[in-house]
Amino acid sequence: MGGREVDERSQAWYGAMRAGDERAFEALFHAHYAPLCRFLREYLRSPAVIEELVQDLFLRLWRDRARLPVRGSVRAYLYVSARNSALNHLRHERFVRRLQSRWAAGDREPSLEPGARTPEGEAAAHELAGAIRSAIQSLPERARLAATLRWEHQLSYAEIAEIMEISVKGVENQLGRIMKALRPALEPFHS
Numbered sequence: 001m002g003g004r005e006v007d008e009r010s011q012a013w014y015g016a017m018r019a020g021d022e023r024a025f026e027a028l029f030h031a032h033y034a035p036l037c038r039f040l041r042e043y044l045r046s047p048a049v050i051e052e053l054v055q056d057l058f059l060r061l062w063r064d065r066a067r068l069p070v071r072g073s074v075r076a077y078l079y080v081s082a083r084n085s086a087l088n089h090l091r092h093e094r095f096v097r098r099l100q101s102r103w104a105a106g107d108r109e110p111s112l113e114p115g116a117r118t119p120e121g122e123a124a125a126h127e128l129a130g131a132i133r134s135a136i137q138s139l140p141e142r143a144r145l146a147a148t149l150r151w152e153h154q155l156s157y158a159e160i161a162e163i164m165e166i167s168v169k170g171v172e173n174q175l176g177r178i179m180k181a182l183r184p185a186l187e188p189f190h191s
Contacts, residue, residue, distance in 0.1 A: 006031060010074040018065045025065075029058050032075065036082045043086035053085045056141065088145055095148050096133040128186070135185035139178060146174045
């Protein structure tokens, strides 16, 4: 099938999928899953992460089908969405690595005075960084994005609202839920 034919079929499958046709969704998935995975190899090295991101993309497409208006080419939408997911994943990984580096260097050890580093403190900081990384990784994609924009990039609520296309109150609510979700994972580290 040529690119134009795939795009025309994708448009038809997408229209039927929006009406709830599972077979159309499956056809769209099978037509684009492998090419999207190959495309993401340009950004990511882990086949497991690539497959997870593409599967999440299709899951969101199905879940939000009634309220997700794709303007223009469905194929272009899928590729742009896949690229954005890969870039978000890479930003999140950089954030986690920086956070771990800071804590391993003693910058954010909660129970130690600045500059007072001990092997026990460094081990605790490393464990805390791992717990935070794991807890953030377990969040839904939009929550991970909000956390990254706020804590890695130090953006204001208004800036996050603009990027995520939600209200400032929505950002406040999102970050509040994130903090609530992270508390149980970080409870062992409170002194």
